[in-house]
Amino acid sequence: MNFNTVFRWHLPFLFLILLTFRAAADTLLILGDSLSAGYRMAASAAWPSLLNDKWQNKTSVVNASISGDTSQQGLARLPALLQQHHPRWVVVELGGNDGLRGFAPAQTEQTLRKIIQTVKAADAQPLLMQIHLPANYGRRYNESFSAIYPKLAKEFDIPLLPFFMEEVYLKPQWMQDDGIHPNRDAQPFIADWMAKQLTPFLS
Known part of the structure; x- marks a missing residue:
């Protein structure tokens, strides 16, 4: 059996290996809460699913967001998600439920720090999203909470993504009745907006 015959025999297997590696890479x-999970709507209507459709085969978007998740719950789920999906990038959209429940900002900061460290240890790139709380939580608490995110982004030299809800809040017709969650009509805008924010870092 000469070299050409061996090469032709193994070529399909090499192609499959390359496809598998590319899919993983x-x-x-998306590690998030209800803002990314698609609260009160089908998962297929949520912005991560629309973003996946938009990018088609260029980048596979896996939405691992769960409504109600705190940063600690996200951290608990993270190792299994990393092992299962082997992502190249991880968007961390967590902390909002910590703030809504009045957790100490220092506690949330430490948990987010562990999330970032876990992502980096898996050779993936963390992309941290800024989170802001409603104004009625008080200026002092809000300032302490909001400061967590730029601090961690600077500490780990990672991108800090703007909070997409800041754009959605400007359109009352895009909000659900609870005044917290974006509705179905907002999802295409969020998907397009996130695509613009993420594209510079996905290389």
């Missing part, structure tokens, strides 16, 4: 994992 091009996965974007």
